[in-house]
Amino acid sequence: MANDRLTDVLDATYTCLSRYGVRRTTMDDIAGEMGVSRSAVYQYVRGKDDAVRQLARRLHDRALERAAAAAACDAPPAERIHGIMAAKLDLVLDIAGGSSHAAELLDAKARLSGDICDAFTERIRGLLAEQFAGTGVAAVTAGPTEATGLARPAEPVPPTDPTRPTAPTGSSPTTPATTPIPTPDGTPLTPARAADICLALVIGLESLPDAAHLLRPATYALLTGLLPAPESHS
Incomplete structure (x- = not known):
């Protein structure tokens, strides 16, 4: 339940930030968006700065x-x-x-x-x-x-040149x-x-x-x- 209420607080914070910006948003705005008292919001965040960071x-x-x-x-x-x-x-x-x-x-x-x-x-x-x-x-x-x-x-593989020596069996050519x-x-x-x-x-x-x-x-x-x-x- 506490996590659900914190989610509600952060959702309300996002709505307020989108509307007013970080500086102009207040705890009263967040509480008003949730339809609760400001003291109720303080149960889940320490203040506006904490809400923004979270x-x-x-x-x-x-x-x-x-x-x-x-x-x-x-x-x-x-x-x-x-x-x-x-x-x-x-x-x-x-x-x-x-x-x-x-x-x-x-x-x-x-x-x-x-x-x-x-x-x-x-x-x-x-x-x-x-x-x-x-x-x-x-x-x-x-x-x-x-x-x-x-x-x-993939790039085409060129034909084998019969005059060119091949790598010995078991060797590890560069990838x-x-x-x-x-x-x-x-x-x-x-x-x-x-x-x-x-x-x-x-x-x-x-x-x-x-x-x-x-x-x-x-x-x-x-x-x-x-x-x-x-x-x-x-």
């Missing part, structure tokens, strides 16, 4: 749960990466799309919730980096995946999909840097009106450049 944490935790579920699901790596990115984008679109005032909950510089936003972004970055570091990424470059529409078609991709400055593209590029894409889409529909094709285009292609042998 609300911000709840929203970010729910998004993080979706991202973690996407990262752990039984799907091709490209689809998992897309799911993680979608969790972050959906959080922004759901909050900012409802009210410009509520968008304050997404501001990393906000006094009450900035640290929550930063921690969320760092965890999303970590989930993405884990995907790029995993050996399963090789599956994305192996061929098309009908279920996701994200995997890159092309794990070969680091050089960047323009010559440094390898690490999983952490690949994760930062994915985050930059999501942040860039957040302000676009058709962001939800653009994410999937944008992810496909991005992964085509980020995921290593099989090396050709001549």
